[in-house]
Amino acid sequence: MNNVQQLYQKIILEHANHPNGFGVLESYTHQVELRNVECGDSFQVFALVEERQIKKISFVGEGCIISKASASMMIDSIHGTKIENIQKQVENFQNMILNKPFDENSLGDLVAFKSLNQFPTRVRCGMLPWHALIQILEEINE
Template sequence: MSFDLYQQVILDHNRKPRNCGALEGHTHTCHGHNPLCGDDYTVYLKVTNEQIEQVTFEGNGCAISKASASMMTQSLQGKNIDQAQALFEEFHQMVLGNLDAESTETQLGKLKIFQGVRAFPSRVKCASLSWHAMHTALTQKEDEVSTE
């Protein structure tokens, strides 16, 4: 069996998630939870002068949600808040199927691997959960986000 969705990169991040664990001295955090499938993550960011110095996550869920969280932490290193929010917007629109990452110039890079999620409407929330948590943490609206 081979599936567009479960590519080796995703399976690898699921097995060995990067930047996984709580972050001491974080300046922003948000807990993301999907009660329907049990995906449950907390995203931590350390921001100095609008610049993201470090991002980590901890929690559990399906391979798509975990790989997405892991790859998100990598892609945010060194970005400023505006760039991170812009990347959230691109990622979100891509998984919803509103942005074709193949034919559009974006900052998504390796994250394009999640474009396949748009063919699985019930899994879009898995891919976007940690992104919503990061977005909410940086917007500082609340410290809890839920995707259903």
């Protein structure tokens, strides 16, 4: 597989076409909207946080394959996780796509984004839903 085929591998295409956690939660404690200023894509992430744990999380929005798949896989990876552990997961994912040292074992399917660091112009797309999540974490920690 060349780089671009690696980027658009099956698991990423599947998540983009059939994203998990797509929709608005019936009840939520946090809601963040973020836009990619380059293309106008916009994502809203909803989270129901209880006892410093993400009980439920979802997203809606329009985006490219990379941002949609990233949102879907992010939601899979943090559903039901304690806030403290999410922080680590966010940093780990960010390290991977910025080509810094990271722990591959704890990322699960998210390693599919390993080649994203070869596409600097697309890092923003892959990080968009994560930046929304970071904003939610900041709100929680305020």
